[in-house]
Amino acid sequence: MWWKALTVILLIYTILAGLFFPIPTVDIVDESVRNLFFHVPMWFAMTIMLILGAVNSILYLAKNNIQYDINAKIFTQTALIFGVLGLITGSLWALITWGALWTNDPKLNGTAIGMLLYLAYFVLRNSLEEDSKRATVSAVYNILVFPIFLSLIYVLPRIFASLHPGNGGNPGFNIYDQAKHLRIVFYPAVIGWFLLGFWISTQLIRLKKIENQFIEREIIDINE
């Protein structure tokens, strides 16, 4: 599996280069700019995972194959893990640059609400017992919340004033980085963290498949 090897290489490169690479000096941000290689890719990975989850939900409604429902659930689950990691790294960064672990920023609040939306997705799944009904209803919910989630973290911070770079009239990071130094690490980091998330998801999907096989075997045993 070449992409698994690539994941390991990219992540080792990200961690080593991210921590020891020369970086442009900016007041206040200082060395904390290295968090760019850990905080921002989390959100990229989470968004791509959520897109994969939504696509699998659409595929379930189109093809009625329970496998797509399992995929959608697992991808959403991994996306939530990345979201929590993004919140933690972001909080640490905010403590250093903005002076508090949690600020009244539309992007932060939007993310928190987005997390609640997807936690409700799991509550909804647990409250339905029958497999095909649960798959259909939760697929409908997953597709319904996806545009709302996008508007929460990508549209609203641009309408309301946000502290984040590139939002609410703030400049993005690009203008401080004349040497394009950061990009040499940033793009591999994005790809590496996404591949890690995809890898975790495929493992979880396999685990779920084995679990289902065990349950089927037990049912057969009981019937015999």
Next chain:
Amino acid sequence: MSFYSSYFIFNFAAHFSNQALKELWALYKKDIILDFKNKSSLSSVLLYSLTIVFVSYYSFKVKISEVGPIVWNALFWIITLFISINAASKSFQNEMNGVDYYLYQLSNPLKILFSKILYNITLLLATGIICLAFYSLVMGNPVGSPVDFTIIFVLGIVAFASILTMVSGIAFKAGNNFTLMAIMSLPLLLPLEMLLIKGSMLAIDGIGMDTVGFRNIVLSISALIMIEISLSYLLFPYLWRA
């Protein structure tokens, strides 16, 4: 998939034929008549809204001149949000105990969806207007530009109705669970709520349609309504079949 998708694409005009509109009207009328027949559900919605307004007023015990327009505005939209969720959670109550299977045979899911959206718009507008009147009576009314406030108010109610219809459909399929309805709809309505609070704050300050900021908010809310209604249009047939 094939049945529904072909129905969507090739028979789109069929939704707006005379026969279809008659069916839609019959479904809409059925809900209204049932509500007036079984007065407990309608009066409980009304009483809930009056009570929650009075509780909010009594917690502050002051008029608008003391709390200021920001608190008045935020409190009004929080009250409207909770009243809407409470009222809309009953929208599939009449379909309990197997009536949904009967309707499934009689009519097309999209007609049921649109009749429910229309019904919810009517119900939420009625409760919203009563709530606004009572709220203004006890707390006072600081609105500087009533026309613009009305635009935001009606748009907000329509958006609440269109999102909550779909969410209550989902909650209905999960056993008409009110807690589930609340945890699903509160975060879903929050981006809308933020836009509404910002828009109606501008209307209270007397800034209206002649400014870009206000027009942008009206456009964003309209876009959200369009997205939600088109998503419901695509997804509700699957939900109704589940």
